[in-house]
Amino acid sequence: DTGVSQDPRHKITKRGQNVTFRCDPISEHNRLYWYRQTLGQGPEFLTYFQNEAQLEKSRLLSDRFSAERPKGSFSTLEIQRTEQGDSAMYLCASSLVAGGTEQFFGPGTRLTVL
Amino acid sequence: GDSVTQMEGPVTLSEEAFLTINCTYTATGYPSLFWYVQYPGEGLQLLLKATKADDKGSNKGFEATYRKETTSFHLEKGSVQVSDSAVYFCALGGSGGSNYKLTFGKGTLLTVNP
Numbered sequence: 661d662t663g664v665s666q667d668p669r670h671k672i673t674k675r676g677q678n679v680t681f682r683c684d685p686i687s688e689h690n691r692l693y694w695y696r697q698t699l700g701q702g703p704e705f706l707t708y709f710q711n712e713a714q715l716e717k718s719r720l721l722s723d724r725f726s727a728e729r730p731k732g733s734f735s736t737l738e739i740q741r742t743e744q745g746d747s748a749m750y751l752c753a754s755s756l757v758a759g760g761t762e763q764f765f766g767p768g769t770r771l772t773v774l
Numbered sequence: 775g776d777s778v779t780q781m782e783g784p785v786t787l788s789e790e791a792f793l794t795i796n797c798t799y800t801a802t803g804y805p806s807l808f809w810y811v812q813y814p815g816e817g818l819q820l821l822l823k824a825t826k827a828d829d830k831g832s833n834k835g836f837e838a839t840y841r842k843e844t845t846s847f848h849l850e851k852g853s854v855q856v857s858d859s860a861v862y863f864c865a866l867g868g869s870g871g872s873n874y875k876l877t878f879g880k881g882t883l884l885t886v887n888p
Contacts, residue, residue: 664817693875702778702863702878703818716874751818762808763876765818 685754780879797864
């Protein structure tokens with residue numbers, strides 16, 4: 661399977677703990693995106709990378725959130741000092757080029773903060 | 775900013791019924807428009823897309839036409855099947871300087887009964 665993969669699929673943590681998620685995009689895609697989806701809502705854009713450069717961050721991405729894409733391949737999203745409001749599905753997507761080209765989504769990581 | 779408004783669900787139909795899910799958008803420039811589908815327990819999958827006015831996207835019996843004059847991209851299918859039960863998201867691909875992200879509607883849950 662050469663689609664977008666995410667790990668872990670589920671994460672349960674206690675408030676105040678740090679968590680890290682990983683995304684592996686489709687290999688030839690140069691853009692990688694992170695979205696957050698809460699129950700009953702559509703995905704909301706968080707940030708994106710072109711190769712290894714992080715080019716845009718949403719205001720939704722507080723300073724407790726950090727994302728990296730070393731070497732322009734896989735990406736990690738870390739949340740420090742988790743809060744209950746961080747509970748959501750975190751989606752990763754990748755695309756080949758921007759502007760009208762579809763984004764391919766991974767299965768998501770569901771985070772539950774107790 | 776860009777926004778997408780789609781018909782609130784849930785929508786419940788009998789097999790072979792006609793489906794319409796309304797979607798309207800607000801955007802500057804000339805965005806691309808998408809319908810994504812999320813089957814239970816799975817990630818988002820692109821269903822169809824249209825990149826310019828009057829384009830018709832189609833896939834698996836679903837169709838949607840990019841109507842610039844009414845800023846709409848309604849999803850239709852002539853005869854739904856039980857296997858079409860899923861959540862459907864209308865999305866807008868930003869144009870110009872924001873052509874890197876998708877803006878989603880809240881999603882419409884479709885249940886098709888045999």
